[in-house]
Amino acid sequence: MRDLVQNVYQAKDTDSILNLLDQYQDEAKIVAGGTDLIIQMREGNVSPPVLIDISSILEIREIKEEKNTIELGSTATFTDIEKHVFFNHSLSAIAKAARSIGSPQIRNRATVGGNICNASPAADMLPPLLAMDAMVVLKSKQQTRVLPLSEFITGKEETLLKSNELLEKIRFQKLNPNEGLGFSKLGVRNALAIARLSLAVYVEWDENDMCQNVRIASGALGIKAQREWDVERFMKGKCLNNSLFAEVAAFLEESTMKRLAGRSTMNFKRYAVQGVFKQALDEALEDMERRMIYEKGSF
Amino acid sequence: MRKAVFNVNNKEYTVEIEEDLRLLDLIRNTLNLTGTKEGCGEGECGACSVLMDGEVVNSCLVLAFQAEGKKIETIENLDREDGTLHPIQQAFLEEGAIQCGFCTPGMVLSAKALLDKNPAPSKHDIRESISGNLCRCTGYNKIAEAIEKAAETLEKEESDSGTARRGTK
Ligand code: FES
Ligand code: FES
Numbered sequence: 001m002r003d004l005v006q007n008v009y010q011a012k013d014t015d016s017i018l019n020l021l022d023q024y025q026d027e028a029k030i031v032a033g034g035t036d037l038i039i040q041m042r043e044g045n046v047s048p049p050v051l052i053d054i055s056s057i058l059e060i061r062e063i064k065e066e067k068n069t070i071e072l073g074s075t076a077t078f079t080d081i082e083k084h085v086f087f088n089h090s091l092s093a094i095a096k097a098a099r100s101i102g103s104p105q106i107r108n109r110a111t112v113g114g115n116i117c118n119a120s121p122a123a124d125m126l127p128p129l130l131a132m133d134a135m136v137v138l139k140s141k142q143q144t145r146v147l148p149l150s151e152f153i154t155g156k157e158e159t160l161l162k163s164n165e166l167l168e169k170i171r172f173q174k175l176n177p178n179e180g181l182g183f184s185k186l187g188v189r190n191a192l193a194i195a196r197l198s199l200a201v202y203v204e205w206d207e208n209d210m211c212q213n214v215r216i217a218s219g220a221l222g223i224k225a226q227r228e229w230d231v232e233r234f235m236k237g238k239c240l241n242n243s244l245f246a247e248v249a250a251f252l253e254e255s256t257m258k259r260l261a262g263r264s265t266m267n268f269k270r271y272a273v274q275g276v277f278k279q280a281l282d283e284a285l286e287d288m289e290r291r292m293i294y295e296k297g298s299f
Numbered sequence: 300m301r302k303a304v305f306n307v308n309n310k311e312y313t314v315e316i317e318e319d320l321r322l323l324d325l326i327r328n329t330l331n332l333t334g335t336k337e338g339c340g341e342g343e344c345g346a347c348s349v350l351m352d353g354e355v356v357n358s359c360l361v362l363a364f365q366a367e368g369k370k371i372e373t374i375e376n377l378d379r380e381d382g383t384l385h386p387i388q389q390a391f392l393e394e395g396a397i398q399c400g401f402c403t404p405g406m407v408l409s410a411k412a413l414l415d416k417n418p419a420p421s422k423h424d425i426r427e428s429i430s431g432n433l434c435r436c437t438g439y440n441k442i443a444e445a446i447e448k449a450a451e452t453l454e455k456e457e458s459d460s461g462t463a464r465r466g467t468k
Contacts, residue, residue: 005318008301008364035360039341041319051318053365079354103431104409106342108354109361 004047011054014139014168021164022141024050030166031055032075033109035102036118055111060168063087072170074113078102078125081112090291091175093183093200093283097128100185113167119153119224126153126225127200128183130217134172140164146171156223175287177295178212179204182283184276185219196220196265197272201280205288209240221273222259230255245281249274303367307332308376322366323347323358326373334374334404338433345432348405349373355412357431374404377411386452387411387445394445398436405432410446418454422447 011017021028029048031037032055040046054060054075064071065086072081078098081087087095101107101124115125116136126149134149138161149170152160161167175181185198197220204213214235216228234251238244253270260266305312307330314329323340326332326349338346340359347358350372377385384392387410397403406429413420413428420428425446426439434442 008318008362010364010367031362031365033360034362034365035342035357038321038360038362042340051362051364053362055365056368102342103345104412104428105345105348105355105357105431106360109356 004049005041005051006049008051009053011052011057013057014060014166017052017054017057017166018139018141018164020050020052021166025163028052028163030117032111032114033077033106035106035110036114036120054166055109060113060166065174068174069171070174072112074116074167074169075111076113078107078110078112079104082107091181091287093181093287094125094128094132097124097183097185097198097200100124100187112170116149116152116170117159117161117167119155119157119159121156121222121224122196122198122220123225124185124198124219127198127217127219128181129170129172130225130227131181131200131202131215132172133202133215134170136170137168138162138165139168140166144168150217150227153224153226158224175291176204177292178206178288180284180286180288180291182280182285182287184279184283186272186276197269197276199273199276199280201277201284203281203284203288205240205285211235211238211240211244216277218273221256221269228252228255240285245278249277252277301364303364305330305363305366305371306369307371308373309370316363318364320363321359322349322351322361322363322371325363325366326358326371332373332375336401336404338401343433344402345405345409345429346402348408348432350408350412353412353415355409355431372408374407377407385411386456387414387449390445390449390452391442394441394448396437396441396445402432402434402436406434406442410449413446414450414453418450418457420446420450 009020028050030052060073061075062073063076063084078101081098082095112125115123129149135146136149136152138145154160181202183200186196200217202215206212214232216231218228219225231251235248252273256270256273257266260269300315301318303316312330323337326335335349336346338344342357342360348355349358351369377388387407391397409429409432417424425443
């Protein structure tokens with residue numbers, strides 16, 4: 001690995017990142033927190049000739065709350081997210097996901113953009129962002145593209161990021177009072193947990209307890225963090241009661257068995273997924289209730 | 300090789316470094332500040348913890364060039380000008396929170412990062428603050444007690460002295 005890195009740059013603003021990427025293309029690798037990349041470099045899995053550090057650029061670290069949307073700068077750290085007022089008060093499932101990652105040392109460095117671009121199947125931030133139907137804003141010197149996060153992540157550690165592109169920010173809609181988000185994760189250890197299984201559930205419920213809309217995303221339940229479209233289709237338009245819950249749990253068990261067939265974790269995860277789902281769903285419903293109470297109170 | 304300037308423990312160092320040098324190696328090998336330890340080398344153990352702009356980070360997972368322009372603080376910066384130990388260090392000694400001592404520099408810096416921001420932490424805050432530091436000797440209880448004690452000492456110093464700053468040289 002020695003001698004292989006020839007040039008390093010500590011970028012000072014977004015334009016200078018884009019210029020460097022344009023100049024070096026495939027040769028360059030972006031490093032933000034470095035918590036994944038430095039390990040990969042030492043293991044000899046990647047050996048970029050050029051490194052561009054973007055961790056000191058404040059303009060892409062900002063968490064911006066607009067009237068209807070939230071914009072998460074790609075170099076916002078998990079500590080930034082975990083401590084942010086909006087996530088603590090209005091979307092606690094995301095703060096919870098951030099808090100569940102690594103240790104304080106890791107959370108101080110690891111960024112949401114890194115979590116997305118490395119696209120580990122077990123990346124903790126992906127399920128809640130997928131369940132929020134988040135969009136990624138990708139910038140190159142020539143153009144800006146906006147893609148759904150679910151399309152951006154194509155496989156295990158694979159994304160649609162081009163070699164001259166920077167993931168600038170992540171954007172999603174704020175929730176209405178009849179919507180809620182929940183996140184639940186099963187980790188091996190609390191301090192340094194790498195998710196072994198996580199689920200995020202977004203729900204929109206009407207006053208007759210009918211599920212108007214639902215988005216479910218999983219981590220470590222396949223080759224990538226992903227939306228569970230089949231389960232969503234199954235739930236939509238149904239009434240929430242214990243029998244629906246039992247049906248969904250059975251559905252999840254079956255699809256987990258199919259997807260993980262032949263893997264040693266299958267027998268554990270087919271049961272675990274049901275409990276994790278229940279927790280995430282309960283949390284989403286609590287979240288929705290909180291939001292309704294808050295809304296009423298503010299009239 | 301690259302010429303770079305670092306601010307470590309309030310001192311400026313101008314040194315030649317390899318592009319892919321880790322902050323940990325800069326501190327230990329280039330600057331000879333060997334109080335910072337290397338355990339796992341992959342972000343699991345916290346033995347390599349240092350403060351970067353006041354935040355605790357694993358120096359094995361930061362490249363040295365990323366730390367240019369930042370303020371780095373290592374365990375060597377903690378004792379006071381008169382040569383006495385920092386209250387966190389003193390409390391670790393008094394509470395028996397040190398056995399082999401390998402985890403101690405990292406533990407002390409994690410505790411400092413906590414107490415600098417939160418002078419009256421709960422027991423939960425304390426445990427959370429050292430959750431990225433592994434200790435294979437003490438069983439953690441004594442470490443948590445030492446941090447609690449240090450918080451009290453620092454609070455008392457603060458109220459006793461009024462204007463005199465706690466903290467470091
Ligand atoms: S040596 Fe850095 S975390 Fe273990
Ligand atoms: S005292 Fe030995 S590892 Fe903590």
